[in-house]
Amino acid sequence: MITRDRLALNTATLGANLGQGAGWSPERTVDACAARGFGGIVFWRQELKGRAQAIGEYARAAGLRVDGLCRTPYLTGPDASTDDELAASLDEAAALGAPVLTIVTGGTEPGTTGLEDSRKRLADRLRPACARAEAQGVRLALEPLNPMFGGNRTVIFTVADAVELAEACHPALAIAVDVYHVWWDRTLAPACARAGDRIAGLHLCDWLRDTSDILLDRGMMGDGVADIPAIRRAVEAAGYTGPCEVEIFSRDWWSRDPGDVLDTILDHLPEC
Template sequence: MTTEWTMDTARLSLNQITLNTLGLPEVVEICERHGIGSLAVWRDKVAAVGLDRAAALVRSAGLHVSSVCRGGMFTDPTVDVREENRRAVEEAAALGADCLVLVCGPLLDHDLAAARGRVHDGIADLLPHARAAGVRLAVEPLHPMMISRRSVVNTLAQALDLSDALDGEVGVVVDAYHVWWDPELDAQVARAGRRVLGYHVSDWLPGTADLLLDRGMMGDGLIDLPRVSRLVADAGYTGPVEVEILSTRWWAEDPDDVTRTLRKRFEEFV
């Protein structure tokens, strides 16, 4: 792995899922103790304390909210998710988030084209509400292993095609864990340009034990993170860089130790 180029550590954002055993008040305290200025918030953690208190917590700590996770889940034709997604937009607005991350929904039958069509229609329906609230929507393509569990949008090219079909109003999240393998990564990040609304980092472990909950700490795996970071920077993205590690191993560690480790690894490998 090459490490001759690294990201400015002032851009580090702690994605709340990395310290999943903690509630929002405790994660805010962690950010304050470790000098982290940005936080990515998950909606279940907001719900646990209430939106008003959540907004007050991040404001009083002077934290920048890099994203709210998540909206989406458009693919089930039997479920109306419109009101839930509108609430997600309102939460992102109240928290002053850079974007609302959209995880688009899994494939539930054999009709992949129809599922992706429902994603398009769901986002098109949500856009006017997001526009009125001043919230940017960002589609996060997920690795193909997630197609039956989380999302039928699996490459940056697919996410950008979706954005193009919606007049470029929808942005994308580049999550290194999900896109590092893509042979079109260079071209598609460049194509995204200013539509990159978020950048997430972790690592892909050799011998991954769980497709969802065994992400690696930066530097422990196979991803050339400095290279991906250069691509994102060259595309014009200058915003926060979220450390997002879904890992039962790291969740079992002391949260302060995890935070110290991720700060050090961010300096070395991102």
């Protein structure tokens, strides 16, 4: 069971990152989380709108930790960002006071097949970015995505993939573990053990038995088939004691009252 103090809301759960849901402002979301005893909050760049520092200060003044920011632009693939765009995402995390900036890598490099060339490009871009992040007090955290997001969104699919790349890349490169992406992976526990203190995030949701949409049909904890407590134990056995961040991309949950969604999260904590 997770204590409320460890619990963080990722604002994607209310649709804030995609302009979906009730459209609550960052401040209104902060107030609603603080009123319910959430320990932290994780924002998306899209909702900061140049006010990163002010929103970070507002959250801390309300008694919440800012636990992270989502996310870097793509680093590989045909839609890869420039180095300046990557630096801008780090500057925004630093202004917000977010200790972690999540990385979604982007897809396969143009003109290549398989993953080797893309992972090499990824490591080459992350080395200087990790050094810059370290100087800013931000950790970059690689998030492995479910293999269904291969091709155009990621070249890192498992915690084992992430650890291997991180070890070859930079001592400060961290890893975020998301239930939705890794629940099926039999190698998760040993990979977490090897990751050790690189683990910088645990993202909670559930994998619904009949997932109807690969992007926007994540489940509330306990409504699906993932063994969430086993995943939590795997990261905790590796030494992780940090925030547990609820991140549910779901048209279903976005259609509900945000206050009810937050209450439901609290009701479902025993499932974690």
